[in-house]
Amino acid sequence: MKHGQNIKNLKILLFCLLFIFLLSNLISSQLISPLYSQIVAENKNSAVLYLQKIRTLSIFEQELQKYKSIYGGAIEDDVFRPELQQNSKIRSLRLALERNSKSRDVLYNLYLLYKEKGDEKTANNYFKRALELDPNIVK
Numbered sequence: 001m002k003h004g005q006n007i008k009n010l011k012i013l014l015f016c017l018l019f020i021f022l023l024s025n026l027i028s029s030q031l032i033s034p035l036y037s038q039i040v041a042e043n044k045n046s047a048v049l050y051l052q053k054i055r056t057l058s059i060f061e062q063e064l065q066k067y068k069s070i071y072g073g074a075i076e077d078d079v080f081r082p083e084l085q086q087n088s089k090i091r092s093l094r095l096a097l098e099r100n101s102k103s104r105d106v107l108y109n110l111y112l113l114y115k116e117k118g119d120e121k122t123a124n125n126y127f128k129r130a131l132e133l134d135p136n137i138v139k
Contacts, residue, residue, distance in 0.1 A: 044071050048078045055079070089113055104133040 047067045054060050067075050090113050096106045107130035114123035130137050 044075065044078075047071065048075060051075070051079045052082070086113060086117060102133060104130050104137065107133070108137060 047070070051060070051064055051067060054063060064076060064079065090110065093106050093110050093113070097103060097110070100106070107126050111123050111126040111130060114120075114126060117123075127137075127139065
């Protein structure tokens, strides 16, 4: 009788574990990132955002090739567009700085662009130069 009770308890335990597993799987599947759902629905803008977020990861090149096969080569332009626009602004401001090395606004805007880019050393250099021209400037 005790052996039969142990088997019954084991079945109940297995059923409970299976139920908990299925319930947690269901809940976690509902919490999948909306970005992933949009990518699955072949939303190009979501794919661009995804690729921009993983640019520093080792899987970026592989993922880029995958999405290029889905959306064509233009997706690569979309992924790098913000950086290209930022670099274009930097080039324009540097040209303006060559014409007027005492332009506080140009120096400050270069500070902001380099800071946004993550180049703190260059950003701080431009900020110091702007600060020399206008001690009231605020970071």
